[in-house]
Amino acid sequence: MYSLGIDIGSRNTKIVIWDLIRKEIAFQAYQSTEVSAVQAVEKLLQLGAQHCDISKITKSCVTGYGRKLYRNADKVLSEIVCHAAGCSQLFPDTRTVIDIGGQDSKIIALDSRATVVDFVMNDKCAAGTGRFLEMTALRLECSLDELSALAERCDRELQLNSTCVVFAESEIIGLLAEGNSPQNIAHAVYMSIAKRIYAQMAGLKAIPTLVFTGGVAKSLHLKICLQKLLNSEIKVAFEPEISGALGAAILA
Numbered sequence: 001m002y003s004l005g006i007d008i009g010s011r012n013t014k015i016v017i018w019d020l021i022r023k024e025i026a027f028q029a030y031q032s033t034e035v036s037a038v039q040a041v042e043k044l045l046q047l048g049a050q051h052c053d054i055s056k057i058t059k060s061c062v063t064g065y066g067r068k069l070y071r072n073a074d075k076v077l078s079e080i081v082c083h084a085a086g087c088s089q090l091f092p093d094t095r096t097v098i099d100i101g102g103q104d105s106k107i108i109a110l111d112s113r114a115t116v117v118d119f120v121m122n123d124k125c126a127a128g129t130g131r132f133l134e135m136t137a138l139r140l141e142c143s144l145d146e147l148s149a150l151a152e153r154c155d156r157e158l159q160l161n162s163t164c165v166v167f168a169e170s171e172i173i174g175l176l177a178e179g180n181s182p183q184n185i186a187h188a189v190y191m192s193i194a195k196r197i198y199a200q201m202a203g204l205k206a207i208p209t210l211v212f213t214g215g216v217a218k219s220l221h222l223k224i225c226l227q228k229l230l231n232s233e234i235k236v237a238f239e240p241e242i243s244g245a246l247g248a249a250i251l252a
């Protein structure tokens with residue numbers, strides 16, 4: 001017997017098929033949300049069917065930015081509760097979740113019983129999200145993984161003053177034209193995102209254990225910058241983008 005969790009994000013759609021007996025993930029996958037979120041879910045389910053018997057799925061739950069687009073799920077839940085449940089499954093002592101996706105960022109505070117007690121969300125500005133990293137990678141002509149590796153080789157602190165991705169792009173072009181290295185520019189971008197998240201966290205009581213989730217949690221350098229600012233260790237799951245779908249499957 002399985003439950004199905006679906007997280008339709010602004011960039012990626014994720015599914016987790018949860019084994020209700022063994023209490024473990026039977027299948028997980030993600031793909032770009034593209035134009036049709038419903039099609040993305042169906043494609044992922046077809047993939048899932050190659051790994052487990054999906055006729056044994058007895059309940060399902062959908063979450064994420066596009067959750068209202070998918071009408072075949074038994075339950076619809078907010079990203080806040082699903083990320084909290086998913087992270088608590090991966091790291092049972094989770095008390096603070098930092099979720100950074102392609103379009104927004106959320107900080108979620110949990111109590112010792114993994115119940116959400118508070119959260120703050122930024123969905124107004126792309127400067128603290130994956131979009132900022134994507135734009136930078138495009139400008140520096142590298143992949144997102146290369147961008148993190150690049151930033152680790154920085155040798156000078158540069159200041160990025162723009163508070164908006166559109167202006168930051170012009171600032172990056174200017175910094176390159178002045179002869180600044182891609183390494184130092186990449187580091188400045190990560191620091192700028194980390195400072196935004198740090199400021200956002202001031203809105204609630206963030207206590208350890210801190211867990212960083214969402215696709216952006218794959219950038220090791222951002223984790224390092226955040227750890228430095230927060231003066232606290234941050235945990236990241238092996239595949240951090242699936243925690244919302246995992247939580248949805250558990251809460252289905």
Ligand SMILES: Nc1ncnc2c1ncn2[C@@H]1O[C@H](COP(=O)(O)OP(=O)(O)OP(=O)(O)O)[C@@H](O)[C@H]1O
Nearest residue numbers: 009010011012101102103104130144214215216218
């Ligand atoms: N290797 C990587 N390093 C850094 N960032 C990455 C990497 N791979 C993906 N990302 C970022 O993760 C984002 C996708 O993450 P995720 O799937 O959590 O977003 P989403 O849930 O679709 O968005 P949202 O929650 O904002 O609606 C991509 O847009 C990209 O910016």
Ligand SMILES: [Mg+2]
Nearest residue numbers: 009101214244
């Ligand atoms: Mg998301």
